Amino acid sequence: MPTAVKGSITVDGQEIIITNPDKPLWPEVGITKKLYLQKLAALSPYLLRYCRDRLLTVIRYPHGVTGMSFYQKNAPEPLPPFVRTFNHDDITYITLQGLPELLWLGNLAALEFHPSLHLAGSTLPCEWMIDLDPSREEEPRIMEAASIVGKVLKSLGLNSVPKTSGATGVQVIVPITPGVTFDDLRRVGHFVGRFVTEKHPELFTLERLKKHRGDRIYFDYLQHYSGKTLAAPYTPRARPLATVSTPLTWEEVERNVSVTDYHLLNIEERLTRTGDLITSVPPQPVEVIARQLS
Structure with missing residues (x-):
């Protein structure tokens, strides 16, 4: 000791x-x-x-x-x-x-x-994060799932940035303009979640109870709400390999990178090369889609 x-x-x-x-x-x-x-x-x-x-x-x-x-x-x-x-x-x-x-x-x-x-003191979200939560400790399809979600968002006119959770999952981040509400984001999230689960029922689920998910990946649009939290971009995680929640490029997602590829021992070198990938995407017109779904 x-x-x-x-x-x-x-x-x-x-x-x-x-x-x-x-x-x-x-x-x-x-x-x-x-x-x-x-x-x-x-x-x-x-x-x-x-x-x-x-x-x-x-x-x-x-x-x-x-x-x-x-x-x-x-x-x-x-x-x-x-x-x-x-x-x-x-x-x-x-x-x-x-x-x-x-x-x-x-x-x-x-x-x-x-x-x-x-x-603190606000009721409005700072950004939108969709949480893709695997039901298995090791999920080889997680990047495939992230790619599908990213393409659906793109088809709606929304650019996004994927990031590893640093644990087992992936979050997809959409920068937003001030004034968008949590309810707006839930409305659009539910729409996207229903679409991907209907198109890929073997891969995605909207089932909140883990015991009912089987091996499917939970499309969690509910976690992004006032009073809730998600792992911050760039937070270390208490996993054996000291992984870090790391924003990715969509090209890296297509190459099926592993959530364990980025950790405290190499993240500094990566950030020197890439900078903050989230800041490369401007605020997206989520409010337009939310109004259309009202």
Whole structure:
């Protein structure tokens, strides 16, 4: 076991206490807390873009991914003075602003970041995410499913960006214009979900109960709603290979890339080459389709 070590670093003028830097967090791939904090800092310009000013839920693994974990919605006490919070439904959420808060959470072994789908104090979505959730732990058809959904969206005049969940699934992201509502997105999502399940009943299902899905992939248009969360783009995941939720190109989807291809040990190099693929797609006219379906 690593010995108890305590030190501090100063980031953007804020002192952050670091404990047990040699603690293994992802032992299978040799990632210690110290290395994790370095990788988290490299990810921060991308991860913060999709977490900043949102209601944040984290999943903490005090003893690394092989140990117990717990979801944390309420901000822990005591809080450093630089950490901001927002009270929503009697829960005091952290609202990330910058790198100091991110590294503070990293030191607490927060290995996954699940922000709200809207800004704190708002009732409007920031983007649209369709969640494709496999029923099997390993699903060789997940990229095929993502490709089908992307093509259906394209046929409706909507460009989108696929991303790995970092676990087993894929989300398809559609940037939206301000003013689109969660109900608008549910209406369009239900339309697309019904279409793909009718066209490919062996591949997709709208069945919410996992025990009734068989081996089909759940087209989850319901998760994208006020008060719910999805894994943020660029969040690490508490999986053995330290995978990262990574936006993809549609060409990569057609090549059937694996959700395990992108992880903390190679994501920095990838982002140097690709940048944030989500920002390459402008807001899409989802509201036009929603009005047509009203």
